Amino acid sequence: MNSAPLKAEIHAEPTLRLVTSVDEVASLDAVWQALLARSECHPVFSSHAWYMAAITCFVDVSPRVLVLSQQGEVCGIAPLVWDAGTEHLRLASDLADYQDFIVPADSLDLARQLLDTILTSGAGISASETRRLHLAGLRQNAVVTRLMGKAITRNLAQQECWYADLSAGYDAFLATRSSNFRYNLRRAQRRAERSDVRVGESRPDQLAPEQLPELFLRLHLQRFPDKLFSRAEPQAFCRALLPGLFTRGLLRAFVIKQRSTTVGLHLTVQGRHSLAIWNGGFDASIATLSPGKLLLDYQFKTVCRERLIAYDFLRGDESYKRSWSTHHVKIGGFDYATLATGR
Structure with a gap:
C-alpha cells in the first residue's frame, strides 16, 4: 500500500x-x-x-x-x-x-x-x-x-521618572522617610480631620463616569488655568477617553471631600503591578491643608493593601515627587x- x-x-x-x-x-x-x-x-x-x-x-x-x-x-x-x-x-x-x-x-x-x-x-x-x-x-x-x-x-x-518601591509594605516605606516628612504628614492629617476633610476613592457606582472629565477639568484648571488643559483639544481628549477608562477600572479617581463636596482629585492609571498618577487638581479653598500629601498617602496605602509593588510618578522632576520616591529611571x-x- x-x-x-x-x-x-x-x-x-x-x-x-x-x-x-x-x-x-x-x-x-x-x-x-x-x-x-x-x-x-x-x-x-x-x-x-x-x-x-x-x-x-x-x-x-x-x-x-x-x-x-x-x-x-x-x-x-x-x-x-x-x-x-x-x-x-x-x-x-x-x-x-x-x-x-x-x-x-x-x-x-x-x-x-x-x-x-x-x-x-x-x-x-x-x-x-x-x-x-x-x-x-x-x-x-x-x-x-x-x-x-x-x-x-x-x-x-x-x-526623570520617579517612583516608590512599595513591595515591602507601607510601614517599611514610611520608615525610609525623614522624621520631618513623617511629622508633616501627621500634621496634615490632623488638620484635615479638624476641617472635616476626608480622603477616599470614588468608583463608577459612586461617581458617574460621564461626570469625571468635568470634575477633573474644573479642579485642574483652578490650579493650572493657563496650561495644557485650558485648550479645547486636550479637553476633548479627556471627554472622549476618561469615562471609558474609568468604567473599565483602568483609570482610578482618588478624591478629597469636604462634607459632601469633592474638592480634590488625583487621576491614576492602573499599571500591571503599579498605580501611576496621571493628573489632578484641587479647589483653592483647601490649598493650605496639603491636599497632595493627603491624596498620595491614601494611594500609597491602597497600593500596599492591593499587593501592588510600586507607585509611579511618571515623568517630571518636581521636588514633591522626589520626596515621596525611592528610585528613579529615565x-x-x-x-x-x-x-x-x-x-
Whole structure:
C-alpha cells in the first residue's frame, strides 16, 4: 500500500500593512487589546482607546498604524501618527508618558520587523515621513530601546521618572522617610480631620463616569488655568477617553471631600503591578491643608493593601515627587538621524 508523501509544513511570511483611516483603526480594537495583554506595554498608555482619542481629538494628528500579521494573526503594532503641526512621524500621544511598539513579551524580532519597515519606508510609509521619525516616551526596558542596543546614543532630551518601591509594605516605606516628612504628614492629617476633610476613592457606582472629565477639568484648571488643559483639544481628549477608562477600572479617581463636596482629585492609571498618577487638581479653598500629601498617602496605602509593588510618578522632576520616591529611571527617545546612522 503506497502512502502519499507528507507535505512539508508551510509557514506563511509575515505581512505588513499600513492603516491610515480612523474607521479601520477603530476596527482593530479587539485584536489590539488582545495583543496588548500579551505585551509588556503600559495597559493604559498603549491602549486602543488612548490611541483613538488622540487621532480623533487632535486635528493635526492622523493615523499611521503599522500592523504585522502572521498566519492571519496580528502579532505586532507600531502605533504611529503623522503630526502635521510638528511634521513628525511619532508615537501616538504626548499625553502618554510611556510609549512603545506593541509585540508579545520578549518578541524583539517582531519589533525589529516593524522598525525596519519604517526605516526603509516600506508598507506604504512615505520616505518624507520616515525622515521625520521621532520616537519619544521610551522607557529603558521598552522594546524599541532594547532593539537599538547600548551603542545608540539617545539624542532626545531625557526626563526623570520617579517612583516608590512599595513591595515591602507601607510601614517599611514610611520608615525610609525623614522624621520631618513623617511629622508633616501627621500634621496634615490632623488638620484635615479638624476641617472635616476626608480622603477616599470614588468608583463608577459612586461617581458617574460621564461626570469625571468635568470634575477633573474644573479642579485642574483652578490650579493650572493657563496650561495644557485650558485648550479645547486636550479637553476633548479627556471627554472622549476618561469615562471609558474609568468604567473599565483602568483609570482610578482618588478624591478629597469636604462634607459632601469633592474638592480634590488625583487621576491614576492602573499599571500591571503599579498605580501611576496621571493628573489632578484641587479647589483653592483647601490649598493650605496639603491636599497632595493627603491624596498620595491614601494611594500609597491602597497600593500596599492591593499587593501592588510600586507607585509611579511618571515623568517630571518636581521636588514633591522626589520626596515621596525611592528610585528613579529615565525616559527618552530617538529621531530618524540617530536610528538611521547608528544601526
